[in-house]
Amino acid sequence: MKVHSGQVQAGQSCADLEDFSFHRTPVLVVEDFWSADERRGFREAMDRANWNALSELPHVREDFPNSGNWSKAEIAQPQAQVLLRRLPMKPIQEYVESFPGIKGRHLGFSYYSYGAGDCLLTHDDTAQGYQTIGKAAPLRRLAMVTYFHEEWESDWGGELIVYAPESESSGKKPKLRVTHCIAPLPGSLVMFTVPRFHRVCRVDETAGAHRRLSIAGWFMTEHY
Numbered sequence: 001m002k003v004h005s006g007q008v009q010a011g012q013s014c015a016d017l018e019d020f021s022f023h024r025t026p027v028l029v030v031e032d033f034w035s036a037d038e039r040r041g042f043r044e045a046m047d048r049a050n051w052n053a054l055s056e057l058p059h060v061r062e063d064f065p066n067s068g069n070w071s072k073a074e075i076a077q078p079q080a081q082v083l084l085r086r087l088p089m090k091p092i093q094e095y096v097e098s099f100p101g102i103k104g105r106h107l108g109f110s111y112y113s114y115g116a117g118d119c120l121l122t123h124d125d126t127a128q129g130y131q132t133i134g135k136a137a138p139l140r141r142l143a144m145v146t147y148f149h150e151e152w153e154s155d156w157g158g159e160l161i162v163y164a165p166e167s168e169s170s171g172k173k174p175k176l177r178v179t180h181c182i183a184p185l186p187g188s189l190v191m192f193t194v195p196r197f198h199r200v201c202r203v204d205e206t207a208g209a210h211r212r213l214s215i216a217g218w219f220m221t222e223h224y
């Protein structure tokens with residue numbers, strides 16, 4: 001397992017994640033988080049899931065136009081439990097609990113499958129994907145994505161690009177500069193604090209039938 005903090009390879013071991021702080025380092029990349037056997041188990045669960053294509057999800061499609069036709073499915077309970085058992089919960093809790101006035105804590109994870117032509121345009125995770133109207137939605141605090149495909153070539157695209165706003169810019173969508181370009185390496189795990197602008201690069205035609213398989217979601221808080 002290799003831990004990258006930002007773009008610097010720290011060469012820490014898994015145990016060092018206990019001391020990791022999202023306050024100090026808002027983007028966490030861990031390579032080889034899942035073994036090949038664990039990835040296979042998740043893929044088998046994904047095969048059994050009920051998938052919906054983006055074209056069948058009108059609310060999500062409104063938030064993510066021109067993003068191809070990726071698919072989404074609800075994560076199965078056993079896989080959600082495996083995921084939560086393995087995530088670095090101490091740093092997650094320390095960060096989530098640092099916000100004042102919390103009255104509820106939520107988490108939500110889904111399976112995602114991106115094929116050639118699929119992408120996700122730039123967004124900051126604050127409001128996208130919410131379908132509740134007239135009700136205050138929980139605030140997303142930490143985003144997570146982790147990859148379960150068997151192999152991934154650099155030419156196949158699908159990188160997660162993370163941005164920081166240029167200091168002088170303001171407004172809903174400020175001028176952005178790239179801070180991280182993270183390849184969807186099989187078995188890797190990425191977490192970052194929200195809000196944070198990011199996008200998923202379009203999966204290239206050269207990927208053929210290979211799909212970018214992930215679990216992604218958020219740790220959220222609800223406030224008084």
Ligand SMILES: [Fe+2]
Binds near residue numbers: 123124125143
């Ligand atoms: Fe996102």
